[in-house]
Amino acid sequence: xxxxxxxxxxxxxxxxxxxxxxxxxxxxxxxxxxxxxxxxxxxxxxxxxxxxxxxxxxxxxxxxxxxxxxxxxxxxxxxxxxxxxxxxxxxxxxxxxxxxxxxxxxxxxxxxxxxxxxxxxxxxxxxxxxxxxxxxxxxxxxxxxxxxxxxxxxxxxxxxxxxxxxxxxxxxxxxxxxxxxxxxxxxxxxxxxxxxxxxxxxxxxxxxxxxxxxxxxxxxxxxxxxxxxxxxxxxxxxxxxxxxxxxxxxxxxxxxxxxxxxxxxxxxxxxxxxxxxxxxxxxxxxxxxxxxxxxxxxxxxxxxxxxxxxxxxxxxxxxxxxxxxxxxxxx
Numbered sequence: 001x002x003x004x005x006x007x008x009x010x011x012x013x014x015x016x017x018x019x020x021x022x023x024x025x026x027x028x029x030x031x032x033x034x035x036x037x038x039x040x041x042x043x044x045x046x047x048x049x050x051x052x053x054x055x056x057x058x059x060x061x062x063x064x065x066x067x068x069x070x071x072x073x074x075x076x077x078x079x080x081x082x083x084x085x086x087x088x089x090x091x092x093x094x095x096x097x098x099x100x101x102x103x104x105x106x107x108x109x110x111x112x113x114x115x116x117x118x119x120x121x122x123x124x125x126x127x128x129x130x131x132x133x134x135x136x137x138x139x140x141x142x143x144x145x146x147x148x149x150x151x152x153x154x155x156x157x158x159x160x161x162x163x164x165x166x167x168x169x170x171x172x173x174x175x176x177x178x179x180x181x182x183x184x185x186x187x188x189x190x191x192x193x194x195x196x197x198x199x200x201x202x203x204x205x206x207x208x209x210x211x212x213x214x215x216x217x218x219x220x221x222x223x224x225x226x227x228x229x230x231x232x233x234x235x236x237x238x239x240x241x242x243x244x245x246x247x248x249x250x251x252x253x254x255x256x257x258x259x260x261x262x263x264x265x266x267x268x269x270x271x272x273x274x275x276x277x278x279x280x281x282x283x284x285x286x287x288x289x290x291x292x293x294x295x296x297x298x299x300x301x302x303x304x305x306x307x308x309x310x311x312x313x314x315x316x317x318x319x320x321x322x323x324x325x326x327x328x329x330x331x
Contacts, residue, residue, distance in 0.1 A: 008067040011059045018161040019168045020142070022049065023056040024131070025066070027118065028127075032168070035329035041069055059168070062161060067233040090124075091132035098133075100302050100327040104295045105156055106133055106141055107327065109304040112282055116143065130157065145171050148249070150265075153287025166295045171246070177291040180241040180251060181229075181322075183313055184261035184286040185274055186195060187237050195258045199247050208267065211249040213327040215259050221249040224254045236276065237261060240288075242327035251285060264313065266307040279316060280309040299331020 017025055020221055026038055039166075041047045041057060046069035049058060060066075086094075100107040108126075110116070113124040130140050140143035144167040158164035170176050202217035223244040230238045239261075241251050254270045256262040257268045262270025263283040291301045305324045306314065314321060 010069060011066050011068060013062055013064045013066065017060060018062040018241075019164045020060050021056065021327070022047075022054055022058040022060060022066075024117070025060055030068075030071060031118065033051050037071075086129045086132040090129050094129055096133050099304060100153065100300070101135075103229065105167070105300065106159060107290070107300075107302040108155050108157065110147055110152055110155045110287075112150055112307050112309065115149045116146045126155075133157065144168050145176075145246070147177055147287055148283075148285075149254075150283035150305070151180075151285045151287060152310070154290045154302050154304040155287065156290060156292065156302075163295050167292065170293050174244065175293050176245055177313045178287065179289040180243070181286045181310075182239045182241055182251065182255065182287045183264040183317070184237050184239055184255050184259065185270065185276060185309065186235055186259075186261040187231055188226070188228065188239070188261050193225070195222075195224045195226065195254045197222055197254060197258050199250060201248065211247070211253050220247050222244060222250045222254070224251060228256075228261070230319050232319065236264060236284055238314075238317075238319050244315055279313055282309045284310055284313060286310055294329065294331075298329060301328040301330070303327070 012027075013020075013025075017028075020028075022042075023035070023038060026033055038047075040058065042054060045053045046067075046288040047054060048067040049060070050064050051067070086261045094108070097108040097110065098106060099109050104219055110126065115122050117127045119206075127143055130142070133141050137159055139160050141159050141162050144156050144158050144164055147153065147155050156167060158167050165306050167176075198214040198217070199211050200214035202210050203323035225244065227240045228237055228239055232238075239255070241255075243250055249269070252266050256274075258299040262274040264274060264276060265280060266274045266280050266285075267281070267282065286306055287302045287304060289301065291299055294300045303325045306322065311321070
């Protein structure tokens with residue numbers, strides 16, 4: 001039954017949405033609803049899950065009931081992603097991104113510039129094309145973590161609700177080991193170490209919402225380990241970064257603010273200092289490797305080849321071309 005925008009609705013969470021955050025569930029099913037309006041409805045208790053107040057980050061479970069109050073007027077909700085048609089060209093491109101696939105997990109090498117999820121003025125994104133990767137499964141795969149639009153590299157998809165819950169728990173519990181490679185402008189004072197700098201979101205301004213260092217005990221705890229792999233004569237450094245927390249833009253802010261070495265191409269946090277003459281202005285940040293517990297036991301290790309703009313920069317700066325390794329299942 002189709003209900004009007006002025007009707008209180010009750011919807012049941014299906015398997016395809018299990019372990020989704022509540023705010024992401026609303027973005028998927030009611031894209032006309034702004035984040036501000038959603039937060040107000042949550043704050044005032046108009047939105048409830050199984051009759052109880054909920055937060056934006058509430059994780060949903062299959063079979064739960066969501067109370068949806070009368071929504072603001074706006075365009076009719078778009079079909080959920082699994083009902084969208086994926087072009088043959090996009091399907092072929094997605095399949096070419098696959099680094100690893102089994103009955104539980106698909107690992108992709110996400111290219112620079114592809115958004116992971118939808119948002120204002122974003123019509124094409126990874127989450128909206130995942131129907132092309134169902135293969136023999138009835139369920140569409142689902143995201144279990146995110147990468148920034150301009151960050152390339154390994155991103156994992158769960159192929160069913162059970163795998164999604166398992167992997168989400170691994171990421172929340174810090175059982176997933178993530179390694180990033182970055183080229184930064186300048187050379188850090190130390191060869192390696194640990195950055196422990198709290199971060200807070202700051203809205204507005206010509207660059208949109210930003211993440212900034214937080215003073216005292218304000219903001220969210222953010223920790224990154226780093227090591228220098230190589231240094232170029234043109235005052236650029238190849239860093240290996242291992243985030244121990246998963247804050248928005250954590251690596252970008254830690255490099256720019258804590259190391260005083262912005263990531264090459266990161267004008268948002270480094271300004272003009274983040275650019276080198278004759279080199280690509282694309283963000284030089286790559287999710288190189290993920291090691292994660294596997295739902296069947298043991299661990300899975302997946303490594304992603306560098307994107308073209310970083311390979312070109314490696315050659316220009318004289319860094320050794322990295323070897324690509326096949327995915328590994330252990331245990």
